[in-house]
Amino acid sequence: MKPPQQDAPVFNASSFYQPSVLLMTGIPGMDKSHHRLISIPFCLFYLMALSGNSTILFIIKRTPSLHQPMYCFLSMLAIADLGLVMCTLPTTLGIFWFDIRTIGFDACLTQMYFIHIVSVLESSVLLAMAFDRLVAISCPLRYKAILTKHTVIKIGLVMLVRAGVSLLPIPFLLKRLTYCRNNNLSHSFCFHPDVMKLACTDISVNVLYGLVIVFSTVGIDSVFIVLSYFLIIRTVVKLGTKGECLKALNTCASHICAVCLFFIPMIGLSMIHRFGKDVPPIVNTMVAYVYLIVPPALNPIIYSIKSKQIRKAILKMFPWKTDPL
Template structure:
């Protein structure tokens, strides 16, 4: 029997809603704290839309590297749109309730988009390896069709591997406590509220994380080991620096994404005594900082993106006149 109410006598219980929270201990300052969050969201939305616009409108950017960058921009936009309503809702209006099914849906898409971002970063590392190690074969290896197939494979892997998560959570019985640790829904956070045995959830979550994001990170590291071996064999120092310079923006994007993600995973699994504020700040860093920084990183480090942006601004100013 399903009871929507207090937990009684071991009966199956699912709460109608969960309670989300903002930044613990700083609730009175939420309106002020919302200002930098709004700025980050605006930067992320406008920056990633700008990247997509420039890639679409600039024929010289119709290359594998920039196709993968457009995938990264779409993924970052998805992450921003997943967390923005609940985060700003609690900062602006103190809206703390999120429906049970809505929470599972948000959680599912947050994890899917995170896994997609990890896979896209791996694809970008592969692109850099081919471009540096086999420059003459690069156009024939990474054709537009191949890039499309890689994109579809990335999407399917994330969707299929994470499909069981909501169902594994729906089968659990929950206790009276319904308060989550963040202003968004996260799988480890939800399952800790259950009264039932969560070994299956823990095991499945760990297997999926290691076999997807974990493997992606290992292959990214291996790609750069091979890239550095190739670069070392180049004749001149200038050639070495030129080859490595094409990887700087990608390396920054990898570090910005994986460092907070690994930190958040470690806190949820091993940091039982970690301060709640640390947990919250790492979670926000993981979900908000990469979408905001990636467009800036690529705009600064990619001369082609900068040139396309300057041409677009120039055309805009000429049309205004």
């Protein structure tokens, strides 16, 4: 007689399990020998982001004429961009340069928390910049009275508290879950929907809270940014002459570019994580990199090109002198 067949061991989802480490992914399908070659454009973007945003902060600090609400908000945007870069740079370049794929579970949650905090901060700063442009165009005579130094500081503190408090439960909601033996992440950094999908238990609370946070922060910010530009366009149309309209809208051009650079990839990444089950992994990965690396690298360039005051301040840093023959 044949011995009775035994069932294969099945993972018991009711037993609590939490992986000590998680495995990050670089670019799916990319051979390890190509990682260092691929790291070159990443290094360039990181270098652009670090040098560009640091230059913006340095110029605004040392130029008294730029100590205005508009440039205070631009400084906040530069700080948020530097935060995004510093959150993802160690693990991303660690994979491409040294093939270091492991990250501790608690370290992953910490990185994830700060990535999402900085993302919410950047969204809030873009909203504050839209409000700044609305006041400057709609109420130019009352601009300085409305956006005083103390008001700008209060706005910055409110944005920081909103981001920190609203996202504080996220790591604790992930810590309570039981995880499967699969500990492979989809990115070279920790992202809440990505970590959440590794759980073997019910994640409906995490999904619901994540949606609430998205709609109450980034969702509301995007709605008010659109509303601000609706009011700006209505005010500009009332100016009458074409030249005045173009001049007023030109002051908003750099901000509109920054808004598009941030919100379009972020919305795309959120949609892919929630609904894109059949989307190739390479698309998911590249959209994530565009969302976290491209805006911090291009924002300083955009504002340097469009802002005459910043261009002048940059040129003053390089006082080229020609000696007479």
